[in-house]
Amino acid sequence: MERKLRLVVTILFSVFVIVAGLLIYDICRNGIPFVTSKFLLSEVIDSGRSGGIAPIMVSTFWLLTLTCSLLLGIGIPAGLYLADIRIRNRARVKAMRISLELLAGTPSIVFGLFGNLLFTKWMGLGFSILSGALTLTVMCLPFFIRTFEEGLSALPKELWVSAQALSISYFQFTKAILVRTSLPVLISALILAIGRALAETAALVYTSGYVSRMPSSIGDSGRALSVHIFDLSMNISGGDHNAYASATILLLAIFSINIFARTFLRWWQGRFQV
8 A cells, every 4th residue: 555655646746846947948948049138137118029028027025025015924923932832812813823824725816806996906015026025925824924934833842842841031042942943944934935926926926916017106006027927928018038038037936046046055054053
C-alpha cells in the first residue's frame, strides 16, 4: 500500500512539474526576445501594442509596497493575538479563525466588488493605487494571518511557559524570542501573499483601474502588471508579443522575490541562532 501511494504521489508530482515547466518554457520562449531595456523604460503606446511597461511597473511596485506594509502592520499583531496561549476566551479566538478561513476561500471578484463599494465609492478614493492596495490587503490578510498564526502555534509551548516563569513581559518575549524563531514562517506567509497579490486581476480591475499612464501619487489610477497582461491578451488585437514579455517580467519578479527571501533567511538563521 505504501509503495502504491508513493507511486501515485510521484506521478502527480511529475505531472505538475511537466505542466509547470511547459508553461514557463512557453512564456519565456515567446517573451524573452521582446524584453529589452527600451521595453522596460518606455511608456505604453497604442494601448500596449508597442512601447513598454515603465508606468505599469511603477504602479505594480506601489501596489505591492503598500500591500506588504499594511499586511505586516495588521497581520503580525493579529497573528500574535490568535497564537497567544494566555487568552482565556478561546471561543472568541476559534470564531475568529473560522471567519478568517471563510474569507480566505472567498473568490477575488467578491473582494473586488467590496473594494469598489467601500474604498472607491464610499470612502471617495476613486480608482486609485491606494484603493487597489487596500483591497489586496483585505483579500490577502486572512491567508497571511492564518499562515503566520499556524507557524507561531507550532513553536514549542516551553517558550511561552519559560517566559511566564521568568516574568518576561510579552513585548520583550515577542521582540527577543518570537521574532527570531517565527521569522521563517513570517517570510513564507509574506511571499505567498505577494504571489497572490502579483497575480491578482479581478480585484484590481474594480479598484486601481485600467489607466496605463505614469502615476504621480498613490491617489492616481494605475494598471498592475497582471491587469496589463490580461488586457493585452484578451482585449487588444496584436498585443500578444507584449503580453508574453510582460508575463516574463512577472515570472522573473516572482522568482527574484523567492530567491531573495531564501537568501535572507539563510543569512538570518546563520547569524541568529536561538
